[in-house]
Amino acid sequence: MSPAIIVVCVLGGLLLVAPGLIWVERRLLAVWQDRYGPNRAGPLGLLVVLADTLKLFFKEDWIPPFADKKVFVMAPAIVVITVLMSFVIVPFSPGFIVVDLNIGLLFFLAMSSMGAYSIILGGWASNNKYSLLGAMRGAAQMISYEVFMGLSLMGVVLITGSFSLHDIVEAQRNMWFVVPQFLGFVIFLIAGIAETHRLPFDIPEAESELIAGFHSEYSGMKFGMFFVGEYIGIMLISCMVTCLFFGGWLGPAFLPPIVWFILKMFAFIALFILLRASLPRPRYDQLMEFGWKILLPLSLLNVMVTAAIILWNENPQ
Amino acid sequence: MEATLDPTERLKQRFGTETFTTQRAKDDILTLWLPLEKIKEVLWYLKNEIDRPYILLFDLSAIDERSRNRENGYPSGNFTLLYHLFSFDRNSFIRLKVALNGEFPTVPSITNLWANANWYEREVFDMFGIRFEGHPHLKRILMPESWQGNPLRKEHPARATEMGPFRLFDEKQDREQAALQFRPEEWGLQSSSDDSDFMFLNIGPQHPGTHGVLRIVLQLDGEDIVDAVPDIGFHHRGAEKMAERQSWHTYIPYTDRVDYLGGVNNNLAYLLAVEKLAGIELPERANVIRVMMCEFFRIASHLVWYGTFAQDIGQLSPVFYMFSDREKIFDIVAGVCGGRMHPNWFRIGGVAQDLPRGWDKLVKDFIDYFPKRLKEYDAMVMKNSIFKARTVGIGIFTKAEAIEWGVTGPGLRACGFDWDFRKKQPYSGYDKFDFDIPIAHNGDCYDRAVVRVEEMRQSLRIIEQCWKYMPEGDYKADHPLTTPPVKKHTMQDIETLITHFLGVSWGPVIPAGEAMSCIEATKGANSYYAISDGNTSPYRVRVRTPSFPHMQMLPYISKGYTVADMLSILGAMDYVLADIDR
Numbered sequence: 001m002s003p004a005i006i007v008v009c010v011l012g013g014l015l016l017v018a019p020g021l022i023w024v025e026r027r028l029l030a031v032w033q034d035r036y037g038p039n040r041a042g043p044l045g046l047l048v049v050l051a052d053t054l055k056l057f058f059k060e061d062w063i064p065p066f067a068d069k070k071v072f073v074m075a076p077a078i079v080v081i082t083v084l085m086s087f088v089i090v091p092f093s094p095g096f097i098v099v100d101l102n103i104g105l106l107f108f109l110a111m112s113s114m115g116a117y118s119i120i121l122g123g124w125a126s127n128n129k130y131s132l133l134g135a136m137r138g139a140a141q142m143i144s145y146e147v148f149m150g151l152s153l154m155g156v157v158l159i160t161g162s163f164s165l166h167d168i169v170e171a172q173r174n175m176w177f178v179v180p181q182f183l184g185f186v187i188f189l190i191a192g193i194a195e196t197h198r199l200p201f202d203i204p205e206a207e208s209e210l211i212a213g214f215h216s217e218y219s220g221m222k223f224g225m226f227f228v229g230e231y232i233g234i235m236l237i238s239c240m241v242t243c244l245f246f247g248g249w250l251g252p253a254f255l256p257p258i259v260w261f262i263l264k265m266f267a268f269i270a271l272f273i274l275l276r277a278s279l280p281r282p283r284y285d286q287l288m289e290f291g292w293k294i295l296l297p298l299s300l301l302n303v304m305v306t307a308a309i310i311l312w313n314e315n316p317q
Numbered sequence: 318m319e320a321t322l323d324p325t326e327r328l329k330q331r332f333g334t335e336t337f338t339t340q341r342a343k344d345d346i347l348t349l350w351l352p353l354e355k356i357k358e359v360l361w362y363l364k365n366e367i368d369r370p371y372i373l374l375f376d377l378s379a380i381d382e383r384s385r386n387r388e389n390g391y392p393s394g395n396f397t398l399l400y401h402l403f404s405f406d407r408n409s410f411i412r413l414k415v416a417l418n419g420e421f422p423t424v425p426s427i428t429n430l431w432a433n434a435n436w437y438e439r440e441v442f443d444m445f446g447i448r449f450e451g452h453p454h455l456k457r458i459l460m461p462e463s464w465q466g467n468p469l470r471k472e473h474p475a476r477a478t479e480m481g482p483f484r485l486f487d488e489k490q491d492r493e494q495a496a497l498q499f500r501p502e503e504w505g506l507q508s509s510s511d512d513s514d515f516m517f518l519n520i521g522p523q524h525p526g527t528h529g530v531l532r533i534v535l536q537l538d539g540e541d542i543v544d545a546v547p548d549i550g551f552h553h554r555g556a557e558k559m560a561e562r563q564s565w566h567t568y569i570p571y572t573d574r575v576d577y578l579g580g581v582n583n584n585l586a587y588l589l590a591v592e593k594l595a596g597i598e599l600p601e602r603a604n605v606i607r608v609m610m611c612e613f614f615r616i617a618s619h620l621v622w623y624g625t626f627a628q629d630i631g632q633l634s635p636v637f638y639m640f641s642d643r644e645k646i647f648d649i650v651a652g653v654c655g656g657r658m659h660p661n662w663f664r665i666g667g668v669a670q671d672l673p674r675g676w677d678k679l680v681k682d683f684i685d686y687f688p689k690r691l692k693e694y695d696a697m698v699m700k701n702s703i704f705k706a707r708t709v710g711i712g713i714f715t716k717a718e719a720i721e722w723g724v725t726g727p728g729l730r731a732c733g734f735d736w737d738f739r740k741k742q743p744y745s746g747y748d749k750f751d752f753d754i755p756i757a758h759n760g761d762c763y764d765r766a767v768v769r770v771e772e773m774r775q776s777l778r779i780i781e782q783c784w785k786y787m788p789e790g791d792y793k794a795d796h797p798l799t800t801p802p803v804k805k806h807t808m809q810d811i812e813t814l815i816t817h818f819l820g821v822s823w824g825p826v827i828p829a830g831e832a833m834s835c836i837e838a839t840k841g842a843n844s845y846y847a848i849s850d851g852n853t854s855p856y857r858v859r860v861r862t863p864s865f866p867h868m869q870m871l872p873y874i875s876k877g878y879t880v881a882d883m884l885s886i887l888g889a890m891d892y893v894l895a896d897i898d899r
Contacts, residue, residue, distance in 0.1 A: 278632075
């Protein structure tokens with residue numbers, strides 16, 4: 001397939017699925033919370049997606065007079081751009097990848113670090129105290145969880161000997177990495193939730209405390225960008241977990257590889273939503289403590305043990 | 318032995334016989350008049366020196382006496398200042414009254430004696446224009462700063478129609494807008510310390526975490542709270558003033574709306590006071606019906622608290638489960654009363670109607686259903702480690718601090734003090750029921766939650782006993798002052814017909830006197846102090862609500878914590894804005 005078609009497919013797919021996730025999330029939450037959720041517009045309430053999108057488009061695009069206008073406009077774009085860019089390196093199935101970079105993982109980490117800018121700039125430019133507090137928390141959270149996220153992946157890289165996601169998936173033909181790298185998987189999942197700032201890590205927006213945190217002042221499509229960015233982020237982390245620890249497209253042959261990939265991805269999206277339905281939110285400093293005092297040592301330990309075992313296997317005495 | 322303990326004797330020995338005049342009150346609470354000069358010393362003595370001291374300032378208010386048909390023999394003036402103290406050791410109240418003269422009297426403040434006197438004195442200042450000398454921050458508390466007049470004075474209009482049409486001229490609007498400008502000094506806050514500038518965060522009146530129109534001004538150093546100032550009054554509807562223009566009967570629905578989650582508990586607190594005045598004894602069935610409905614509302618209120626508390630901590634789902642359980646309670650309430658949140662169901666001398674056929678099945682279904690759910694919630698909320706991390710050790714106060722600030726109810730019981738008015742001063746036949754008073758020991762947010770969760774189980778026990786042993790009999794007392802008067806007592810002769818007609822049209826004339834009730838409402842001690850001067854409407858009704866002192870304590874217990882912790886503290890406090898502002 002020519003790269004242009006793949007780009008169009010990936011981009012189009014993502015932008016279509018992301019709003020669809022709003023429906024998935026609302027319906028799933030409703031199931032878990034003993035209520036109906038959106039079920040009026042269209043079959044199973046599916047058209048609520050359209051209604052939501054139209055509403056966002058037609059809402060007044062308001063920039064508060066006290067805001068720093070340029071930065072205010074730029075911030076929501078950053079989150080969408082960086083998350084979409086990350087998808088460049090995701091192998092959906094053997095030939096279906098935009099570019100198979102040999103530094104794929106590093107590219108993903110770099111892009112997700114850039115995402116922190118959107119929170120900081122959005123919160124700062126809003127010139128609102130709630131936004132500022134949210135941005136401060138968001139910056140601290142994302143920067144610290146970045147560290148363990150990177151470290152937790154090193155085990156996988158050590159085993160595979162490559163940063164390319166394609167190679168990583170191929171290396172799991174015999175065994176999914178979730179088995180030898182279980183610790184790495186758990187840490188990556190936690191860090192991933194923190195990166196997407198979803199409950200229980202939704203501290204930058206913490207509704208009951210900060211109203212909407214860093215995006216309190218945003219409305220209309222600019223808010224929509226943060227919103228969609230968050231959902232694409234969830235998909236991205238789900239894709240990464242699938243590729244890195246659950247064998248990507250690999251699966252029994254009765255289903256095509258791409259279907260396996262999508263099934264696995266949606267299982268993790270559902271997990272994200274289930275977490276949101278069940279867990280409360282820790283306090284900001286508790287989250288930091290948990291990161292630096294527990295996750296960091298654990299991920300370092302994981303790297304060391306993995307490396308030691310690999311060395312041992314290469315030249316046993 | 319008893320004689321030496323009698324506070325009147327002790328007070329007279331100490332301050333002289335002629336200082337005190339004893340007033341007989343219908344509620345058998347010791348009521349003493351004393352001169353203004355002595356009040357501070359006497360209060361100090363009662364709090365600190367007398368044996369088994371009166372350590373709780375239960376209530377502080379005032380009465381405008383100027384248009385009252387007075388009882389003779391008491392030293393009453395234009396206004397009466399009213400102190401209600403409570404002694405846990407004696408398990409009794411004492412009421413102190415001070416006659417004040419002059420148009421806008423000045424009295425000494427007792428804020429240095431009791432911490433919780435602060436807001437009470439501000440309220441009296443706001444409502445009556447009585448000034449308190451030595452008060453650290455004597456400003457209006459419920460009414461806006463630009464309000465003209467003092468609402469509870471008799472010359473202040475009670476209805477909007479008595480005030481002339483409302484107009485908002487430009488300059489008035491400018492003035493009102495200017496009055497809303499935030500200046501930290503006016504709130505008693507400094508804008509910087511030696512080494513840092515503070516940030517002021519305005520939380521509310523519209524904020525998802527405040528559960529109503531509450532405004533809190535936070536003084537922050539980073540995310541740490543240096544000071545917090547609650548701004549209340551947005552929900553103030555003048556419930557006490559309304560009582561003065563309603564008949565004794567038609568005031569009942571207004572009480573429903575004071576603690577709007579507590580439903581009939583409010584009716585009960587008011588009616589107990591009225592029934593004391595009228596001297597009505599209730600038939601047993603009426604009492605048991607009342608107890609059953611009160612306990613249902615206790616569970617309903619605690620469920621709202623449980624769900625919203627979990628939501629404040631960030632847990633999305635519990636609130637949905639708990640509200641659907643509450644809906645089950647409302648089905649029963651609607652089956653019995655017809656109403657839901659505000660059933661307006663109790664009447665003077667009983668309840669509005671007998672229980673409907675099939676009530677026992679509804680109740681039994683709930684008794685069977687609910688314990689399983691509570692168990693599930695324990696696993697979901699109370700045992701959740703993040704929930705614990707957010708609530709254990711947060712917002713701690715000790716028993717002594719709680720009493721100093723006037724905390725009652727679950728907040729007090731979470732400090733390890735098993736004080737429950739249902740047990741200690743049983744009303745409506747609570748002494749006949751078998752239930753425990755749950756307590757916890759650390760006095761933090763988590764313990765307050767533990768107490769409330771266990772209280773739901775105890776309430777269910779009470780309901781089960783009501784269901785099992787519901788006595789036969791009348792649902793309303795056989796007394797001429799009950800409302801609405803029972804129809805079967807009329808149509809005998811012209812006298813009974815006239816009495817019935819007047820009782821229905823004007824409402825009953827409650828005999829002159831004063832009586833206070835005190836019940837264990839859902840949030841703490843709720844008390845109505847009703848004064849009749851022999852009319853068809855109350856002369857004054859004072860509503861003492863638990864949330865008012867609880868909210869006053871917020872700055873004290875949230876200093877040094879972070880913004881996120883303050884939401885835990887607010888959630889664990891379980892207040893209702895209408896219960897604070899009335």
